[in-house]
Amino acid sequence: MTSKLDPYASSRETTEGTVFSVTGGDWDSLVSEIGESKEERIIVNMGPQHPSTHGVLRLVLELEGETVTEVRTGIGYLHTGIEKNIEFRNWTQAVTFATRMDYLSPIFNETAYCLAVEKLLGITNDVPERASVIRVMMMELNRISSHMVALGTGALELGAMGPMFFAFRDREIVLDTFEEITGLRMNMAYVRPGGVSQDLPAGMTTKIREVVKNLRKNFDDNAKLLIGNTIWMKRTEGIGYLDLAGCTTLGITGPVLRSAGLPWDLRKMQPYCGYENYEFEVITADTADVYGRFLVRMAELEQSLRIIEQAADKLDKLEGQPVMVADKKIAWPAQLALGADGLGNSLDHIREIMGTSMESLIHHFKLVTEGFRVPAGQAYAAVESPRGELAAHVVSDGGTRPYRVHFREPSFNNLQSTSAMSEGGMVADIIGAVASIDPVMGGVDR
Amino acid sequence: MGLEDKLPSGVLLSTVEGLAGYMRKSSVWPATFGLACCAIEMMALGSAPKHDISRFGMERFSASPRQADLMIVAGRVSQKMAPVLRQIYDQMTAPKWVISMGACASSGGMFNNYAIVQGVDHIVPVDIYLPGCPPRPEQLMDAIIKLHTLIGDTKLGPNREAIIKEVELAALNAKPTIQMKGLLA
Amino acid sequence: MTQDQTGMFGAAGTGDTSGYGGLVRTAASTGSTERPYGGYFDDVADDLERAYPDFADAITRVVVDRGELTLHIKKSRLLEVAFILRDKLKFEMCMGVSGVHYPDRTGAELVALYPLLSMTKNQRVRLEVATSELDPHIPSLVEVWAGNNWHERETFDMFGIIFDGHPGLTRILMPDDWDGHPQRKDYPLGGIAVEYKGATTPAPSNRRSYR
Numbered sequence: 120m121t122s123k124l125d126p127y128a129s130s131r132e133t134t135e136g137t138v139f140s141v142t143g144g145d146w147d148s149l150v151s152e153i154g155e156s157k158e159e160r161i162i163v164n165m166g167p168q169h170p171s172t173h174g175v176l177r178l179v180l181e182l183e184g185e186t187v188t189e190v191r192t193g194i195g196y197l198h199t200g201i202e203k204n205i206e207f208r209n210w211t212q213a214v215t216f217a218t219r220m221d222y223l224s225p226i227f228n229e230t231a232y233c234l235a236v237e238k239l240l241g242i243t244n245d246v247p248e249r250a251s252v253i254r255v256m257m258m259e260l261n262r263i264s265s266h267m268v269a270l271g272t273g274a275l276e277l278g279a280m281g282p283m284f285f286a287f288r289d290r291e292i293v294l295d296t297f298e299e300i301t302g303l304r305m306n307m308a309y310v311r312p313g314g315v316s317q318d319l320p321a322g323m324t325t326k327i328r329e330v331v332k333n334l335r336k337n338f339d340d341n342a343k344l345l346i347g348n349t350i351w352m353k354r355t356e357g358i359g360y361l362d363l364a365g366c367t368t369l370g371i372t373g374p375v376l377r378s379a380g381l382p383w384d385l386r387k388m389q390p391y392c393g394y395e396n397y398e399f400e401v402i403t404a405d406t407a408d409v410y411g412r413f414l415v416r417m418a419e420l421e422q423s424l425r426i427i428e429q430a431a432d433k434l435d436k437l438e439g440q441p442v443m444v445a446d447k448k449i450a451w452p453a454q455l456a457l458g459a460d461g462l463g464n465s466l467d468h469i470r471e472i473m474g475t476s477m478e479s480l481i482h483h484f485k486l487v488t489e490g491f492r493v494p495a496g497q498a499y500a501a502v503e504s505p506r507g508e509l510a511a512h513v514v515s516d517g518g519t520r521p522y523r524v525h526f527r528e529p530s531f532n533n534l535q536s537t538s539a540m541s542e543g544g545m546v547a548d549i550i551g552a553v554a555s556i557d558p559v560m561g562g563v564d565r
Numbered sequence: 566m567g568l569e570d571k572l573p574s575g576v577l578l579s580t581v582e583g584l585a586g587y588m589r590k591s592s593v594w595p596a597t598f599g600l601a602c603c604a605i606e607m608m609a610l611g612s613a614p615k616h617d618i619s620r621f622g623m624e625r626f627s628a629s630p631r632q633a634d635l636m637i638v639a640g641r642v643s644q645k646m647a648p649v650l651r652q653i654y655d656q657m658t659a660p661k662w663v664i665s666m667g668a669c670a671s672s673g674g675m676f677n678n679y680a681i682v683q684g685v686d687h688i689v690p691v692d693i694y695l696p697g698c699p700p701r702p703e704q705l706m707d708a709i710i711k712l713h714t715l716i717g718d719t720k721l722g723p724n725r726e727a728i729i730k731e732v733e734l735a736a737l738n739a740k741p742t743i744q745m746k747g748l749l750a
Numbered sequence: 751m752t753q754d755q756t757g758m759f760g761a762a763g764t765g766d767t768s769g770y771g772g773l774v775r776t777a778a779s780t781g782s783t784e785r786p787y788g789g790y791f792d793d794v795a796d797d798l799e800r801a802y803p804d805f806a807d808a809i810t811r812v813v814v815d816r817g818e819l820t821l822h823i824k825k826s827r828l829l830e831v832a833f834i835l836r837d838k839l840k841f842e843m844c845m846g847v848s849g850v851h852y853p854d855r856t857g858a859e860l861v862a863l864y865p866l867l868s869m870t871k872n873q874r875v876r877l878e879v880a881t882s883e884l885d886p887h888i889p890s891l892v893e894v895w896a897g898n899n900w901h902e903r904e905t906f907d908m909f910g911i912i913f914d915g916h917p918g919l920t921r922i923l924m925p926d927d928w929d930g931h932p933q934r935k936d937y938p939l940g941g942i943a944v945e946y947k948g949a950t951t952p953a954p955s956n957r958r959s960y961r
Contacts, residue, residue: 167649170597170628174604175646194900195923196646197601200680203933207954215675222602238816268605271612287613294609305602305699367842367869370897381869388872496815499865499876501845512848512863523933525848527865531904532846532897561601564643564923645925672944677953679932679940680924745947 160188165549167196173272173553174560178537185545190538197564205524209490210236211451213521215308217511220526221562222305223268226261227504228562229310230254232524234391234500235513236312239493242444249440250314251393256327256430257300257309258392258502259423263334264293265505266416270341273413273554277354285340292337296330299323302462312491314443317455324431331424331431338420346417355409359540359552362407369539370532373507374419375556378404378411385503396433397426409555416557419505449491452483490519506530506557528562582724586717589634589660593709593716596633596657597626598650600640603667603699607639610702621709630656635712636689637705641669642682654689662716664693664708667700674698783814790873791819794839801838802831820876825888828879832864832894841866841875844895847902849909851934859883860911864891864898881911890915908933 131138137152165178177193201220205213217232218225237243271286294304300319301307309316345351361371363379376383384401386394402418404411443450452472456465472480495517501510507529514523533556540552568577599607610616611624618624627633630653642650654663665685668674671694673683685691692715695708720728786792791814798821799805808827813820823831835841845865852859858880866875881888890913891898902913903922910931913919921928930937941953 167646168598168630168653170626175600195921195925196643196649197641198643198645198680198923199601199641199676200678200932200939201676203939204676204678204954207939219602219675222605241816268608272608283612284614287609288615291609291613291615304701305605368896370843370845370895372843383869388869389874497818497820497863498816499818499874508845508867510845510865512865514850523850525850527846527848531900535897535900644928645923673942677939677941677944679938683942742945742947743950 167193170276173276173558176534176553176558176560176563178549178553180546180549182546185547187541187544187546187549190541190549192534192537194534194560194563197560199561199565201565202524202526205521207520209519210493210521211311211486211490213524214311215306217524217526218306218308219561220565221504221506221509221528221530221559223265223559224261224504224506224509225306226254226257226310227502227509228526229308230258230392231500231502231504231509231511231526232513233310233312234502235498235511236493238498238500239496239513239515240312240449240491241494242313242446242449245444245446246314247441247444248393249318249434249437250442250444252430252433252437253315253319253442254310254392255394255397256427256434257297257315259426259430260293260296262423262505263420264290264297266420267293269416269505269554269557270413273551273557274345274351276550276554277351279345279351282341282344285337285344289334289337292330292333296327299326311443311451313446313449313451314441316451318442319434320457324434327427327431331427335421335424338417342417346414352410355413355551355555356406358409358544358548359412359555360408361536361540365536365539369536371507371529371536373503373505373529373533374412374415375533375536376507377402378415379407380405385501385508389501391500391502397429399423399426409551412555416505447478447482448486450486452479452486492517492519493521501527504529506559506562507533509562526562526565528565530556530558530560530562534558534563582719582721583717585721586719589719590713590716591622593621593623593634593662593713594625594627594632595623595635595637596630596653597628598636598638598653600638600642600646601669603639603670603697606699606702607637607666607705610705613702616702616706618706618709621713623709630654631658633657634660635662635664637664637666638670638685638689638691639666641667641674641676642685642688643680644682647682647688650685651688660716660719662692662712663689664695664705664712665691666695666697666705666708668696668698671696780811782811787812787814787819789817790871794819794873794875797839798831798834802834804830818874818876820878822878822880825879825881828877829889829891829894831877832891835866835875835877836894839868840870841868841873843867843869844891844898847891847898847905849905849911849933851909853935855880857882860886860909862888862905862911883910886911887914889913890919892916907931910934 161182163180163182165180167175167177175196177196179191179193180187181189201216205216208216214229214232217228220228237246267286267290271283274282297307298304300323301309361375361379363381366376366379372383380403382401382403387401399422402415402422404415454465454468455462458466472483493515495515497512497514499510499512501508509529510527512525512527513521516522536556537553541549611618611626636654636657665671669676669681670685673681682688693708693712695704697704787795795812808824808831809821810824811822845867848863850861852861860883861878861880864877866877879888888911890902892902900922902916903919905911906913906919907921907923908931920926924932939953939955941955943950943952
């Protein structure tokens with residue numbers, strides 16, 4: 120049985136040599152043909168569907184035996200046209216699109232976008248303090264849930280199955296908290312331009328302190344499994360090395376940059392949302408390898424817990440404050456409340472707009488149908504997401520819809536370093552390197 | 566204690582279809598086809614101890630489509646990914662089923678634009694559509710249970726051919742959605 | 751965007767008697783901000799002037815708006831200015847390339863924006879380069895900041911700006927054989943009308959909406 124006639128294991132000649140397509144069929148004919156060729160160099164396609172590539176990422180590897188000589192990255196398999204879709208929605212509806220970009224850290228997407236819009240509106244200082252504290256708390260909770268996925272899937276891809284269960288158990292605790300506060304586990308569209316969409320339910324700060332206590336206990340499980348574990352260290356030390364010069368020229372931020380030794384964290388250097396009032400440390404490592412990044416992420420979890428505790432204390436002091444900006448021409452009108460038939464406009468608000476205040480009715484109507492207008496100009500607002508600097512560059516033409524929104528996603532830059540990290544190493548180390556970058560393909564492709 | 570003690574004379578009668586369906590639905594292996602946000606909820610179903618897909622024996626997500634029975638299309642399918650999706654579906658061996666998880670896979674979801682395929686049923690035949698953005702792990706579990714019921718009731722042999730003919734006839738004679746009047750008719 | 755906009759609703763020329771049709775919204779200004787700029791912007795502008803004698807020729811506008819400094823640069827001088835900003839003024843990181851399409855500005859429709867970050871001095875600056883649709887070439891900054899490689903590919907893919915000197919300018923987000931540049935304003939959003947029983951909802955780009 121020759122492979123030339125077999126439609127499932129055929130080979131064809133190209134300018135680069137023979138290309139073997141393996142789609143099933145006779146393995147023996149394929150092997151015998153490969154055995155006849157003199158070259159040691161193989162080009163392997165780790166295609167978009169792969170259990171270890173963190174989403175739909177395509178890696179084209181040139182291998183000489185087990186050593187990787189070249190890595191080419193193919194992205195775009197999740198391109199959704201979010202930025203163009205936003206141009207056809209008004210400023211508040213755009214939040215629902217922005218939040219689905221980097222789906223592991225939805226609150227960060229929303230906050231970056233809302234900070235940029237608030238900069239354009241000029242209301243950055245008018246956002247109520249309670250709203251900023253809630254934003255900070257939600258962002259740090261999101262950081263924990265995102266690092267849990269990074270940890271769990273990274274460990275799974277390198278062969279450690281146990282951490283995945285612990286990590287997702289902790290993530291479920293955080294997602295339950297999100298569900299209580301916002302109504303949804305993921306993609307919440309909670310942060311809106313001007314504040315947040317609704318206040319915390321009663322007694323939430325007590326629950327948050329419980330959650331922090333539980334998480335602090337649970338993080339030990341993973342720490343005991345992996346930190347100092349010989350097999351884990353052998354798989355991750357010295358792998359995926361990218362020093363500071365490489366990071367700066369590639370525009371890499373986040374844990375990858377901090378693992379190279381530079382304590383660059385936007386929360387400390389260019390604080391937003393009141394981060395200058397919280398006490399926490401910026402974690403760095405000096406090994407610039409996969410193990411260093413793993414340690415950085417593990418330690419950042421504890422720092423996030425500290426910030427959440429401080430935020431809960433601040434929220435207790437700010438009880439009863441508004442969570443939306445005071446300017447009625449911008450603030451999202453409806454106060455959502457849990458009624459007999461689910462979450463909806465609170466009955467007090469309905470009573471006000473239908474019974475007492477004509478202006479409120481007009482504002483509600485105009486804001487929901489048309490939306491507010493943002494003065495023309497452009498603004499760039501950056502937040503420190505779990506993967507690095509996530510920024511929204513927003514251009515307004517003075518209308519009710521964004522003219523152009525571009526998200527500077529950290530994974531887009533970080534993923535460019537795959538080639539630098541993996542070439543010269545072994546095939547198995549590519550997985551570790553990509554896992555340590557922690558790319559989220561939704562953000563890369565937008 | 567079990568079923569065998571309740572039987573008169575210890576003999577159980579069943580049909581080939583029943584047995585085959587029962588065995589097929591108890592050992593479904595999903596193919597890893599997580600694309601976007603829904604994939605995270607699928608992973609939560611697979612690995613979070615709270616929602617545990619091992620109760621069905623399905624925790625073994627098969628990376629190789631050759632060994633997979635079920636393709637859960639979890640997430641938005643972009644134009645670039647569509648041929649890859651079809652190739653993976655083709656590589657799966659029969660019997661195979663498809664759950665389109667989430668609004669984006671079922672109908673394009675909120676992304677009604679140039680980049681997203683408006684419904685994965687343009688590319689592969691879908692057995693269960695699961696709405697949600699993203700659907701909770703419990704909702705995905707419900708879809709899987711419904712799929713199990715479907716698999717358990719699959720007909721074989723001449724019964725199967727008869728059902729296929731019937732379904733095809735119904736589809737050919739069906740009114741297109743735009744001509745239906747719903748409750749106003 | 752350079753003309754005053756009149757009218758309220760997206761659909762113009764209709765029998766709209768509400769009076770909103772007479773609204774006029776003035777367009778954004780096109781001038782430079784005057785000195786002093788405030789904050790560290792003056793230092794950046796002074797350092798750049800000192801390091802780059804052709805400052806006045808290359809930089810057409812300096813805009814300080816909402817706490818951000820934007821330098822509008824002629825595209826022929828972009829590479830020189832980028833090297834000076836990176837080496838002399840220590841803007842080590844470029845946060846990417848963002849493209850915008852202004853179909854109303856004839857001669858300068860396609861704009862590329864480069865947000866720069868200096869970690870040593872904790873400063874941010876933005877470079878803006880405009881080019882025409884008929885000659886959409888901008889020099890590539892990959893040799894200055896290597897991270898711009900994919901960003902320039904994305905801007906080429908989405909807007910059609912061709913970056914001269916890029917090591918491999920191909921499509922990155924759309925399939926390789928795609929026609930057109932999706933994020934330009936004249937490219938349709940491409941949605942389909944959603945069909946219900948007896949009615950359809952038009953795609954977002956076709957709905958009647960406010961401007």
